[in-house]
Amino acid sequence: xxxxxxxxxxxxxxxxxxxxxxxxxxxxxxxxxxxxxxxxxxxxxxxxxxxxxxxxxxxxxxxxxxxxxxxxxxxxxxxxxxxxxxxxxxxxxxxxxxxxxxxxxxxxxxxxxxxxxxxxxxxxxxxxxxxxxxxxxxxxxxxxxxxxxxxxxxxxxxxxxxxxxxxxxxxxxxxxxxxxxxxxxxxxxxxxxxxxxxxxxxxxxxxxxxxxxxxxxxxxxxxxxxxxxxxxxxxxxxxxxxxxxxxxxxxxxxxxxxxxxxxxxxxxxxxxxxxxxxxxxxxxxxxxxxxxxxxxxxxxxxxxxxxxxxxxxxxxxxxxxxxxxxxxxxxxxxxxxxxxxxxxxxxxxxxxxxxxxxxxxxxxxxxxxxxxxxxxxxxxxxxxxxxxxxxxxxxxxxxxxxxxxxxxxxxxxxxxxxxxxxxxxxxxxxxxxxxxxxxxxxxxxxxxxxxxxxxxxx
Numbered sequence: 001x002x003x004x005x006x007x008x009x010x011x012x013x014x015x016x017x018x019x020x021x022x023x024x025x026x027x028x029x030x031x032x033x034x035x036x037x038x039x040x041x042x043x044x045x046x047x048x049x050x051x052x053x054x055x056x057x058x059x060x061x062x063x064x065x066x067x068x069x070x071x072x073x074x075x076x077x078x079x080x081x082x083x084x085x086x087x088x089x090x091x092x093x094x095x096x097x098x099x100x101x102x103x104x105x106x107x108x109x110x111x112x113x114x115x116x117x118x119x120x121x122x123x124x125x126x127x128x129x130x131x132x133x134x135x136x137x138x139x140x141x142x143x144x145x146x147x148x149x150x151x152x153x154x155x156x157x158x159x160x161x162x163x164x165x166x167x168x169x170x171x172x173x174x175x176x177x178x179x180x181x182x183x184x185x186x187x188x189x190x191x192x193x194x195x196x197x198x199x200x201x202x203x204x205x206x207x208x209x210x211x212x213x214x215x216x217x218x219x220x221x222x223x224x225x226x227x228x229x230x231x232x233x234x235x236x237x238x239x240x241x242x243x244x245x246x247x248x249x250x251x252x253x254x255x256x257x258x259x260x261x262x263x264x265x266x267x268x269x270x271x272x273x274x275x276x277x278x279x280x281x282x283x284x285x286x287x288x289x290x291x292x293x294x295x296x297x298x299x300x301x302x303x304x305x306x307x308x309x310x311x312x313x314x315x316x317x318x319x320x321x322x323x324x325x326x327x328x329x330x331x332x333x334x335x336x337x338x339x340x341x342x343x344x345x346x347x348x349x350x351x352x353x354x355x356x357x358x359x360x361x362x363x364x365x366x367x368x369x370x371x372x373x374x375x376x377x378x379x380x381x382x383x384x385x386x387x388x389x390x391x392x393x394x395x396x397x398x399x400x401x402x403x404x405x406x407x408x409x410x411x412x413x414x415x416x417x418x419x420x421x422x423x424x425x426x427x428x429x430x431x432x433x434x435x436x437x438x439x440x441x442x443x444x445x446x447x448x449x450x451x452x453x454x455x456x457x458x
Contacts (some may be wrong), residue, residue: 054091181448189253195282198242200262238268247378252400295330
């Protein structure tokens with residue numbers, strides 16, 4: 001849980017990094033420290049564990065006959081990811097990179113900086129008095145046994161048309177027809193593992209604790225330890241972001257398994273190696289869906305190769321598009337639609353409850369789907385709940401939808417589900433609200449009933 005010592009000091013991250021990819025948390029006049037988390041059982045560790053932070057990353061295609069030692073000797077780095085028959089990711093320090101540059105060029109490979117270019121978290125928003133939601137201690141909602149609504153029988157999820165787990169989200173879930181989706185996907189995502197690659201989560205939160213994968217599968221790629229616990233102060237930076245994202249996945253797919261992988265620090269920043277290694281680790285640990293509510297203003301080959309390798313093994317990958325309100329869709333969402341494996345990956349932006357593009361939401365031809373991303377409530381560190389806003393909140397709705405489908409008998413190949421989710425969406429271009437963004441806010445808005453009716457085996 002100790003932050004990487006090579007990270008730029010808080011508030012001094014490079015300016016070129018976009019400070020606007022993810023969600024903005026409602027301002028909270030509350031502080032929360034790191035909650036105690038139960039140390040995981042002893043298990044295997046990622047290849048990148050206990051390695052010094054790399055200055056550069058080298059992605060090398062593998063034919064299948066190479067040995068790790070021979071590749072490390074040739075390029076002078078340490079293998080951080082090894083996907084036999086597909087690719088290896090090596091980390092190099094600056095001195096070695098300089099010494100090996102001729103070999104790298106001769107082999108037609110590209111060395112890329114291990115930038116802190118992935119971002120989660122951001123700025124306090126919605127300043128017009130909305131923080132009064134949290135006045136009088138109303139944020140502490142899990143005391144007195146109320147957390148039991150998240151456990152046991154699923155019949156308590158809906159009552160009289162209200163989403164009892166998180167009533168504040170009832171209007172959102174009605175918009176995407178979640179109640180109908182739960183009736184169709186009766187297993188509610190059971191047996192499907194969803195990797196949440198983010199700021200970590202509150203591992204002790206009662207809304208999430210019972211849904212977590214075995215502790216031996218967890219990893220903190222930011223702190224380089226097996227406890228991916230969120231750290232920070234609620235309302236500052238990225239703290240609480242991953243907990244909210246995981247909570248959204250669980251609201252959509254209540255019986256899915258959540259695999260928490262931390263790649264971003266309290267200020268929301270993370271580097272290329274952490275994200276690429278986490279994607280690989282998620283695949284190794286059996287995730288069927290990977291949620292990436294994060295992004296970069298730069299394309300990174302190491303990340304692209306990790307996603308392609310995941311897709312090749314049937315893993316579906318969902319990414320948020322960013323929060324700059326323009327056409328600068330963040331990577332990896334920006335490449336989700338243009339790869340031959342594009343049907344196994346999905347880029348998601350945000351709309352409001354009227355299906356109008358959210359003002360902050362990025363848009364463009366690379367965007368494939370929209371979902372409601374404004375004021376979405378979920379668990380927050382310290383036995384709290386909080387509402388976040390951003391495309392980061394829209395993405396886990398799609399991840400949860402895929403988990404619902406994967407938990408059932410299917411009428412279509414599982415590899416087609418991400419594309420089916422896009423195609424079976426609700427039209428958002430006939431309402432007069434998105435005329436300026438025709439075909440740039442995705443195919444449509446998430447519609448769980450329409451999606452599940454068309455992909456599940458009757």
